[in-house]
Amino acid sequence: MSSIELTTSQKDILRELINLYGQSERAVKGEDIADGVNRNPGTIRNQMQSLKALQLVEGVPGPKGGYKPTANAYEALGVQDLDEPANVPLFHNGEHVDANVQEIDLTSVHHPDLCRAEIRLHGSIKQFHDGDDVVIGPTPRSKLQIEGTVDGKDETNNVLIVSTSMMEAPASEPEH
Structure with missing residues (x-):
């Protein structure tokens, strides 16, 4: 995959999504991402549309829905998504x-x-x-x-x- 140039705002949102998803391992609500990056939930929804188009996030419909990072998201931020990362205290x-x-x-x-x-x-x-x-x-x-x-x-x-x-x-x- 070629390197994707992301804006600082997109990186912040994507990193917050990856952090929150890593903690819960379930779809993350836009409001939770908005809280983490001090932005309006509407702004997050708009940004998610462009991140979906870049195949960096996927939307999960329904009451337990929200957003999940794709493997491409980890790659775009240079974050390794290891199944069992070694724990460094x-x-x-x-x-x-x-x-x-x-x-x-x-x-x-x-x-x-x-x-x-x-x-x-x-x-x-x-x-x-x-x-x-x-x-x-x-x-x-x-x-x-x-x-x-x-x-x-x-x-x-x-x-x-x-x-x-x-x-x-x-x-x-x-x-x-």
């Missing part, structure tokens, strides 16, 4: 958060005093604020654990920018 100010860490990008690792990590989540990042303490990991394979402070966030892409204070992974056993 995330702690926010000491409390476990029910969000799945999708990706960890280490930026500015060459800087002598500062290392930033960009943490992309599957789940809402609204509750995170600058200065909050976070612990990410350990990751499933390398057992990497990152501790740091939220330095910013990109809500459109569901990314937390974390100034790391500690990163460690246990020494691995040499393979024979």
Whole structure:
């Protein structure tokens, strides 16, 4: 599938749909999406028409109806829709958060005093604020654990920018 150029508004709506659908695993009402992105439900309905035309959402009729993201929606946002994603724990100010860490990008690792990590989540990042303490990991394979402070966030892409204070992974056993 070729890359689809979406507006910021379409990305926000699609990401909110994916987050809400991931929590409930059933059709999501337009009103719930509207609440999550601070928009009018009518605006959401209009946007959903264009997202349906792009085959990114499907409408579900009936009283339990609403919208569901298609596989193309995950692809358009670069979100992997894994049947059984490995759980990477995330702690926010000491409390476990029910969000799945999708990706960890280490930026500015060459800087002598500062290392930033960009943490992309599957789940809402609204509750995170600058200065909050976070612990990410350990990751499933390398057992990497990152501790740091939220330095910013990109809500459109569901990314937390974390100034790391500690990163460690246990020494691995040499393979024979």
